[in-house]
Every structure is written in C-alpha cells, then in structure tokens.
Amino acid sequence: MKAIVQDRYGPPEEVLELREIDEPQVGDDDVLVRVRASCVHPDIWHAVTGRPYLLRLMFGGVLRPKDPVPGMDVAGVVEAVGKNVTRFAPGNEVFGATRTELAWRNGGAFAEHVSVPQDALASKPEHVSFEQAASVPTSGFIALLNTGGGRRIRPGQNVLINGAGGGVGTIAVQIAKARGARVTGVDSTEKTEMVLSLGADHVVDYTREDFAQSGERYDLIFDVASNLSLRGCKRALTANGIYLVIGHDHFGDAQGRVLGSVPRMLGLMAISLFVSHLPKRDPSIPNPNIKDSMVHLAELLETGKLTPPIDRTYPLEEVAEAMLYLQTGRACGKIIIAP
Numbered sequence: 001m002k003a004i005v006q007d008r009y010g011p012p013e014e015v016l017e018l019r020e021i022d023e024p025q026v027g028d029d030d031v032l033v034r035v036r037a038s039c040v041h042p043d044i045w046h047a048v049t050g051r052p053y054l055l056r057l058m059f060g061g062v063l064r065p066k067d068p069v070p071g072m073d074v075a076g077v078v079e080a081v082g083k084n085v086t087r088f089a090p091g092n093e094v095f096g097a098t099r100t101e102l103a104w105r106n107g108g109a110f111a112e113h114v115s116v117p118q119d120a121l122a123s124k125p126e127h128v129s130f131e132q133a134a135s136v137p138t139s140g141f142i143a144l145l146n147t148g149g150g151r152r153i154r155p156g157q158n159v160l161i162n163g164a165g166g167g168v169g170t171i172a173v174q175i176a177k178a179r180g181a182r183v184t185g186v187d188s189t190e191k192t193e194m195v196l197s198l199g200a201d202h203v204v205d206y207t208r209e210d211f212a213q214s215g216e217r218y219d220l221i222f223d224v225a226s227n228l229s230l231r232g233c234k235r236a237l238t239a240n241g242i243y244l245v246i247g248h249d250h251f252g253d254a255q256g257r258v259l260g261s262v263p264r265m266l267g268l269m270a271i272s273l274f275v276s277h278l279p280k281r282d283p284s285i286p287n288p289n290i291k292d293s294m295v296h297l298a299e300l301l302e303t304g305k306l307t308p309p310i311d312r313t314y315p316l317e318e319v320a321e322a323m324l325y326l327q328t329g330r331a332c333g334k335i336i337i338a339p
C-alpha cells in the first residue's frame, strides 16, 4: 500500500516520504480500515519532529520514530477484523483514533490502510462525511478528557474558550453549547465569524481586545491556546471559577526544545490541590476513556450538535504541505488528508 513514512525526526518537508510498504498486521482485537480521510493537528507535528525531545523518551522512540507512519485520526471503511472483534464487520463505515491512549507518537493513519484497536473506533453517522468524521477523534477526545466528558460544564455556566477557532477549540465550543453553557470564544480576527457560526454566544478578537479587562466573570476558562496565566485569569473568574489549560507549544515557538510545556503542566498539577481556581480530581466525574469518548462524539455528530468545520483537503502525497499550512495558523477549520 501507499503510505507516508519517516525514518528520522525533523521538519515535515525534510523527513516525510511517500512509499510503497506492506499492509499492517491485524491483531485479534484490531480492525483493518481502508482510510478515506485523516487529519493533521499540532500533536502530529510533535510526533513527526520529535519535539520537545522529552516526548521521544516518553513515547515516540529516542533516536528515530518507533512507528514510521504518522497520522493519529482515521475515518474509513472496515476491510477485515481480528477474531475478538465484536462491534464491527467488513463494510462498516467507522471513525476513530488509531490508539486507545493519548500518545505523542505516530499512529499509522497517513496510509491507504491502518490497523486500529476496536475500542478506539465508533460507527460513522451516515450523514457525516469521512472528512468531517476524521477531523474529530483526538481533538474531541482531548476536549472531553479535560472536561470530564463534558460534565464539568454545567447548564447556565459562563464559559470562555481561548483558542476557540483551533482544532480542539472548535469542538470545545460545541460541547459547551451542547451542555447548555453560555459560551465566549476568543481567537484571531479571521476566525471570529466561524466561531460564531459554531454556536458561540459571543466572540472576542484577541488582537483587538483583552477579555480579562471586560469586567465579565467566567465559571470556566478553557485555555486551549495555552498562552494565558492563572494569575492573569483570576480577575475574570467567578469565586469558584476554574482555569483549565491543556498546553500548546505553538510548533516550538512558545516552549523550549527539550521539555516543551511539560514543566508548566506538571507545576500546575502539583499546586492544583492548594489553589482554588485549578481543577481537582472529582471522583463523581471519572475521566472518560477513548471508547466512551468516541461513542459520545458519534452521538454529537449524529444529532447535529457537533459540526466540524473543514478548511481544506490535501492528497496523501502532500502531508508535508498540509503540515506547513497548519503551522501558519491560518486554517479556519481542520486540515484533512485524503488518500
């Protein structure tokens, strides 16, 4: 089959090549999917470039990528199933992540076929395109994971999403609206119309206005762009308001080459028990796993509560170009790869 392959870490345009390789093996719990669409996002950049270097040690392989084919999200048609697979059969249209855990390592989706654990997949709703379905899995999972499957957002709450026009933000806006929150989205001028079209009640163009100076108070600030500080957000939070950040290295511009945003995230976790505005573990809201999250995302797509915006689609051989476009930050919606 045709696949994008990398033998070493580095800039996408230097290390990614289209090659003919063997089809993947299908394990007993796996599903072989004929890929109709995949997508690029910042975590693909981390896995391909091997930056920050700590992630190589933790996930991807120290000297070279353990898994040569990048891509973490897939939508396509089932071609074969392993002997333990009960939820899917050949011919089914599915979408999902290529792994059951969030890991900054290549997942094999930039190819004509990928083998995926059945728990990382859900059935694709009929009226949703392969492109839209492929744009959702890992971005949606990260949005759900950080909001307790959405349950940390309660009806009537005032929620602000910083970076609302990006891959995770566009989904977070729609999850928060589906939960009945009043949503303010913050992003750049070019993305404000799109964020409103996704259902946000209000938008703030960060190039013209500082939301923290407006006098408005939020029950939740979800900092997807990860450029805010807890101290700076305090004045914009209600007494019990929560500041939630997921970390974003902005393609190496915002954080160091070695550790990236890991020290900041660990620091916030360490002080979260003592600082009122940071999220605490809530035993009544367990973290959702990928299987439940995919079912949840499929329901949101099915009911029209989640409509993923697509910016453009690239053929498989142009993954490097797609990633360069991602790095410009200009995409209004997801960037899709279609073999």
Ligand SMILES: NC(=O)c1ccc[n+]([C@@H]2O[C@H](COP(=O)([O-])OP(=O)(O)OC[C@H]3O[C@@H](n4cnc5c(N)ncnc54)[C@H](OP(=O)(O)O)[C@@H]3O)[C@@H](O)[C@H]2O)c1
Residues within 6 Å of the ligand: 041, 042, 043, 137, 138, 139, 140, 142, 162, 163, 164, 165, 166, 167, 168, 169, 186, 187, 188, 191, 206, 224, 225, 227, 246, 247, 248, 249, 328, 329, 330
């Ligand atoms: N997407 C995924 O599938 C996925 C999966 C797992 C984890 N993650 C992680 O989640 C994080 C977010 O990913 P993403 O896909 O949402 O990234 P993204 O698409 O780059 O979105 C970030 C958004 O923030 C905006 N932004 C930049 N500077 C800003 C500022 N000062 N104030 C407000 N907004 C600003 C950007 O818009 P402008 O560029 O126009 O300013 C962009 O729309 C990353 O760390 C990523 O690694 C993503």
